[in-house]
Every structure is written in structure tokens, then in C-alpha cells.
Amino acid sequence: MRYYDTLAEYDRMGFNVVVDKTWEEIDVGDCFDDTCYDIQDMRDKINSGQLDWFMLRVRVFVDDIELSSEYLGGMLYDNPSECLTDGSAEDLIHSALESAKDRMHGLYQKFWALSMEIDAERAGNPTP
Secondary structure: OOOOEEEEEEEEOOEEEEEEEEEOOOOHHHOOOOOOOOHHHHHHHHHHOOOEEEEEEEEEEEOOEEEEEEEEEEEEEOOHHHHHOOOHHHHHHHHHHHHHHHHHHHHHHHHHHHHHHHHHHHOOOOOO
């Protein structure tokens, strides 16, 4: 089972947005160029807790119903909360909100059609 630590929660346009993180499975050497970075030093700092190597997740809810989620891996920070102010989380929040709006529009249309069927059935005119 994967565990997540919540970094922030926001209310955006009536949506509840949760930003959290979990450990990253990919080796740091698979994401950084060893000609530019000291990969072993990065690994040592991750293993000792000096650096946090994680995957970011953003989820969007309405009334505790999850409408969308977005993920971004390969996050390396001294302090994970830095991703809340450098634009990384905001980009993911924007993407998750757009997905949630699209899904909500589709659900609205589906619920409207179901509502019409229920009303017709109650009026004694069931639709096929």
C-alpha cells in the first residue's frame, strides 16, 4: 500500500484541492544526468533524509467525490513544501482542475438525462 503525506489543501472555485506526496520509486540516476550531477551524492542525501525524493499528486474533489488526479514524479527538494511556491504544484493543480471541470460537465449531462428518465417514469411514461 502506498502512503501519502498531505502538503496542502485549497478551496479553488468550489473544488477541494489536495496536494500530497509519496516516495518516488525511480532511481534518482534515471532522472538526472551524471555528467552534470553527482548522482551518488544525491542518493546519499536522499537516503540520509537531507533531500526528499518524491512523487507529487494533486486531487480535486466536490463533496468528497474525487473528480480528477494528476501526478508528477522525480521531485527532488530540500523541503517538499518548496514545490508549493515554485510553480510545480500550481501547474499540476491547473491541469487537475481542468480535468475535473471536463468530468463534471460530462457528469452533469449524464445526470440531466437520468433525471429526465426518472421524471418520465414517475409520470407513467417510461423511456425505452
